[in-house]
Every structure is written in C-alpha cells, then in structure tokens.
C-alpha cells in the first residue's frame with residue numbers, strides 16, 4: 238500500500254456538457270472531476286484548494302468508511318479512524334472557505350468503485366463529483382473480463398445549484414440495455430459481489446454503484462445505442478444516449494437502429510423486483526447478527542413547516558447546526574444542537590400511508606440518534622404518500638461510515654411482528670445506499686462499529702437540503718485528535734484558524 242497525493246483546485250468554469258453553456262464547478266478545470274485510481278489499502282491524501290470566489294466546499298468520499306484496515310482485527314474502543322475526513326459540512330468539519338486549503342486523508346479500506354462529491358449545500362448539482370477506482374493487489378475478480386470502464390450517471394440542470402435550492406426533487410435513473418440483445422450480467426453492487434443475474438435494464442438509484450459485464454458479441458461492423466432514462470418521476474427531458482462502440486468503428490459512427498425506449502417511469506413493480514433479486518454472492522456472504530439491539534422506524538413524509546415545504550422523518554425535519562457535530566461532541570460543548578432524542582417511531586396504528594397526510598405538527602430539529610458503540614441497529618424506512626394525491630416518491634437512502642444489510646423490502650405498511658419473520662438473514666447484500674420504493678418499506682441492519690458522527694440521508698440532493706436526513710452518533714468523544722483545520726466555524730472560531738491559502 239502506498240500514499241497517493243493529489244492537489245485539487247476547485248474553481249468555477251463555463252462548461253457545455255450538453256451543448257448548453259453554464260457555470261459549473263470544476264476540479265483542476267475538469268467537470269467531471271479527475272478519477273482516483275488506487276489499490277486496496279492505499280492512503281489517499283487530497284489537498285483541496287477552494288478557489289471558488291463565493292462558495293464554500295466540502296468533499297465527501299461516498300462509500301469510504303474512514304477506518305484504517307489494521308483495526309478490523311481488533312475490538313479497540315479507540316480505533317484509528319479518520320471520521321474528520323468524511324467531508325460533511327456541519328457534521329464532521331467546517332466547510333472549506335474561499336481561499337482556504339484543506340487536506341483529506343483516508344484509506345481505501347476495500348476495493349470497489351466509489352464516488353466522491355460535494356457535501357456542501359446543493360453544490361453536487363454544480364458538477365463537483367468524480368470517481369475512485371480501487372482494485373485488490375494480486376487478487377482477480379471471480380469473473381472474467383477484458384476491459385473495465387467507469388460510468389457516472391447523473392442529472393445535469395441548466396439552472397444553477399443556487400437557483401435550485403428550493404427545487405423539489407432530483408431523479409433516480411434507469412439504465413436501459415441495448416435493444417439488439419446486448420445484455421448485462423450484474424455482478425457487484427456497492428462493493429459487494431452479488432449472485433449474478435442477467436438483465437437488459439438496470440435500475441440505478443442516486444448514490445448506488447454497480448458493476449456489470451457486457452459481452453461484445455454482436456455484429457462488429459456496427460455501433461449500438463445505450464439509453465439512460467429517468468424513472469420514479471415523470472420525465473420531462475429527453476433520454477440520455479450513449480454509443481456502445483465496437484472497435485475499430487469510429488466512436489461517433491451512428492448506430493443504424495433507433496435508440497431503445499425505456500420502460501415506463503412509474504413501473505414500481507419492476508423496480509421492486511430488481512431490489513428483491515439482489516443477493517450476496519455465495520462465498521462472499523457476510524451473515525448479519527440474528528437480532529438487533531435497537532429498532533428505529535423512520536416514516537418518510539413531505540410536510541410544511543411555517544409554510545415552507547420540508548421533508549421529515551417521524552415528523553422531524555432535520556437541520557444541521559453551524560458548528561459541526563463531531564467537534565461539538567469531542568469538545569463537549571453545549572447549546573449547539575437540540576439534546577433531546579429524536580423519535581424512534583411514528584403513530585403507525587393511525588397513520589395512513591396511502592393518503593395525503595395531515596402532518597401539521599412537523600418540526601425542524603438538530604437532534605441526533607446516539608447509538609451504543611458496536612450495537613446492532615435496525616432501521617425501517619417507511620414510505621408514504623407525498624403531499625400530492627396518489628404520489629409516493631422513491632428515496633435512495635445513503636449511510637455514511639458503515640455498510641448495512643438489506644433484510645427486506647415490501648409494499649405497504651411495515652408490521653414488526655409479521656414482517657420480521659420474512660427477513661433475509663441468509664444471504665442479504667451489504668450496501669451503503671438503498672432505494673425506498675413508493676408506498677413501501679425497506680429494513681436495514683448495521684453494526685454501529687465506527688466511532689464518530691455519521692449522516693444517513695436521502696441522496697436526492699434537494700430532499701437532503703429540505704431536511705431528509707438523520708444523524709447517528711457513536712462515542713464521538715473517543716475519536717482521535719481532530720485536525721485543527723476542521724474547526725473554525727460556529728462556536729469554534731476560537732480554536733485556531735484554518736490554514737489560509739493565498740494563491
């Protein structure tokens with residue numbers, strides 16, 4: 238394992254990614270940002286220089302647990318983690334101000350395709366994101382392939398992220414296979430091998446990662462279409478198209494066929510079925526603990542608070558304090574966030590998930606869930622009708638710092654006594670992002686084995702922005718020394734200035 242050092246300058250730049258010129262956020266001039274290629278066990282150090290003139294920055298390493306691998310063998314309460322490098326403004330650090338430099342240091346503790354993205358406001362929409370590819374030294378995958386290509390799918394808006402800060406929703410995607418019979422074999426999801434299955438379409442939700450194999454065994458004189466189309470929300474934009482290029486054809490040689498039309502955007506059954514199909518691959522199964530120590534049920538709703546549209550969990554819409562939680566807890570400061578515990582459940586007997594809820598009593602809060610270190614926690618995400626009749630949205634939920642087992646999905650209202658019996662405790666997949674389907678529930682289990690403070694949130698940036706997040710804390714006071722540079726905002730201004738970088 239080696240240390241890989243990068244210097245990234247974050248700036249604005251005019252980009253025409255879809256032939257429409259707009260202001261985007263760039264890393265070293267690039268939108269998409271540079272790809273980090275690493276080997277499992279490598280330490281990555283990224284100096285981020287914020288040369289945006291008017292905005293702060295924080296970069297999150299999505300899927301990286303911020304734990305050093307040597308600690309997996311020990312049950313030390315004082316583990317050597319780097320939670321301060323998680324890159325979450327308001328949770329683990331003060332955002333990097335214009336003109337400042339911040340160094341993120343973390344280990345790629347397991348091989349996979351990861352992504353990184355801004356975790357400051359809605360800046361991800363501005364284009365600050367990219368990929369991390371990590372392989373395992375000397376180990377080959379249990380599949381054969383000749384070439385490895387990375388693809389990031391995402392929304393691209395013509396309005397700026399600032400313009401959109403009250404926009405309602407971002408969009409999960411469906412990647413539709415090629416019509417002339419190229420099929421995909423799905424082999425990996427969120428860094429775990431899955432029991433492989435073949436499909437023409439793959440539903441990918443925001444924040445998820447998949448590996449698929451495609452065999453180039455068709456007529457090589459042609460190129461082929463790949464279509465990307467929006468699901469879960471009625472699309473108002475044309476499908477995304479890409480060319481599947483057979484060499485030596487020119488990569489712009491148009492395929493002779495019409496591009497495939499994707500499945501219907503609201504075909505929830507197919508989406509649920511895909512979710513139910515995904516199981517951990519035999520030989521790579523990590524069995525979950527049989528029983529949880531704690532069960533937290535989170536009802537996902539849309540609400541209004543003081544006339545503003547918000548997103549809530551158990552009628553609490555979360556806001557982030559101006560002083561990051563990690564620092565507050567480490568320094569044992571008070572008056573930064575609401576110390577009362579947030580609700581662990583909702584009134585499930587009387588709440589009707591199929592009608593527009595009358596959620597007049599929703600509140601905004603900075604409260605957090607304190608989890609006992611090493612305890613087993615179940616999270617039940619329960620979906621419901623939005624504030625529009627007959628509409629329930631898909632929410633891709635992402636957990637920082639941990640991977641969870643996905644124990645079950647179903648349509649309808651979760652019932653503890655009945656549904657726990659149906660959990661898959663045999664070969665559940667471990668993921669960091671999972672889709673909560675319309676009018677359904679999903680049950681997750683994870684071990685709170687990572688000290689510090691971690692976000693759990695809907696990965697649709699606008700939903701996150703509107704309060705669709707919770708914060709989990711586990712013995713944050715025991716983390717090692719937080720670098721000085723993480724301080725410097727809210728009630729911490731006195732702790733020493735961040736290093737000022739003058740260009």
Ligand code: C2O
Pocket residue numbers: 297299354356444635637692694696
């Ligand atoms: Cu990729 Cu908190 O997100």
Ligand code: CU
Pocket residue numbers: 631632633695696697700701705
């Ligand atoms: Cu959402």
